[in-house]
Amino acid sequence: MKAEPTSQLILLEVQHLDLDIERNRHRARTLPETTLVAELTARDTALRDHTTAAATRASDLAREVRKAEADVAQVRARADRDQSLLNSGQVTSSKQLADLEHEVATLARRQAALEDDELVAMEALETAEAEHSELVDQTERVRGELAAAVTARDEAMALLDAEFAELRQVRDSTAAPVPTELLELYARIRADNGTGAAMVRRGRCEACQLDLPRGDLDEIAAAAPDEVVRCPECRSILIRTSESGL
Ligand SMILES: [Zn+2]
Structure with a gap:
């Protein structure tokens, strides 16, 4: 799947808000x-x-x-x-x-x-x-x-x-600005493993905390910026930023 890097970046914020919503509902239930x-x-x-x-x-x-x-x-x-x-x-x-x-x-x-x-x-x-x-x-x-x-x-x-x-x-x-297709992919992954999108920070997937193997990091670094890349371990959408260490 391809999506503008700006759309991908927004997913991080959406993920953050979804977590806040989840916590809010958990507090309401308990x-x-x-x-x-x-x-x-x-x-x-x-x-x-x-x-x-x-x-x-x-x-x-x-x-x-x-x-x-x-x-x-x-x-x-x-x-x-x-x-x-x-x-x-x-x-x-x-x-x-x-x-x-x-x-x-x-x-x-x-x-x-x-x-x-x-x-x-x-x-x-x-x-x-x-x-x-x-x-x-x-x-x-x-x-x-x-x-x-x-x-x-x-x-x-x-x-x-x-x-x-x-x-x-x-x-x-x-x-709202995120393409529906990308949002749906995010929602599916999130429904499966709780985290739909996560940042790669210093070579580590922030969803599953796995230090990505060098080979995978090289592939991610080589992928076009509008390519939607996934964690090989937890399948979360990996968001690349300047802190990714790629
Ligand atoms: Zn992961």
């Missing part, structure tokens, strides 16, 4: 802000599950407390009734009196046991409510952090996207 958003989103999701579980636990325990309170009230009402009956003097049979007294004593023990259950349930409820409330606070903190992280990520991404758009524009206007 933004630490994006990682943080993902981490905080995962934490928020986990917290939501934990908070729901804690709320269910607290509501189950509240039901247990209400049930225990109702049980205690029922036993207390019956004991009160028995006690009133005893106090009324209406019961005179000694067997009936003994039965009533026995029942009052049994109910008192039963009430004490139920009150113990109620206390245990109330303590468990208190713990569950504290846990739930702590989870709600944590969720609020994480959501605040998440909102800030999303803003930071969007800002960082907007900066990178603006830089990308500018680089693309500069790259396109820089490449």
Whole structure:
């Protein structure tokens, strides 16, 4: 292939800009802000599950407390009734009196046991409510952090996207004078090995860093300036300048 030396020289600049564009996109793909958003989103999701579980636990325990309170009230009402009956003097049979007294004593023990259950349930409820409330606070903190992280990520991404758009524009206007055929060759080589065009500097290919053998250097030096020469090792288009050492 043949191309004006000036067009060949422009390829070096295009290569440089393409590398900048590639770095820009790599930074966009690997933004630490994006990682943080993902981490905080995962934490928020986990917290939501934990908070729901804690709320269910607290509501189950509240039901247990209400049930225990109702049980205690029922036993207390019956004991009160028995006690009133005893106090009324209406019961005179000694067997009936003994039965009533026995029942009052049994109910008192039963009430004490139920009150113990109620206390245990109330303590468990208190713990569950504290846990739930702590989870709600944590969720609020994480959501605040998440909102800030999303803003930071969007800002960082907007900066990178603006830089990308500018680089693309500069790259396109820089490449405009280069013949399509040469640009396509450059693009194909670049797609294959990452570097489409490189300078020969002091006898070395700057794409693959190979010190070109004397014979190849002689051939490159002898080639017409508009001849497009390639690295025998990495196939990059080799650009000859005054620093090439030919
Ligand atoms: Zn090379």
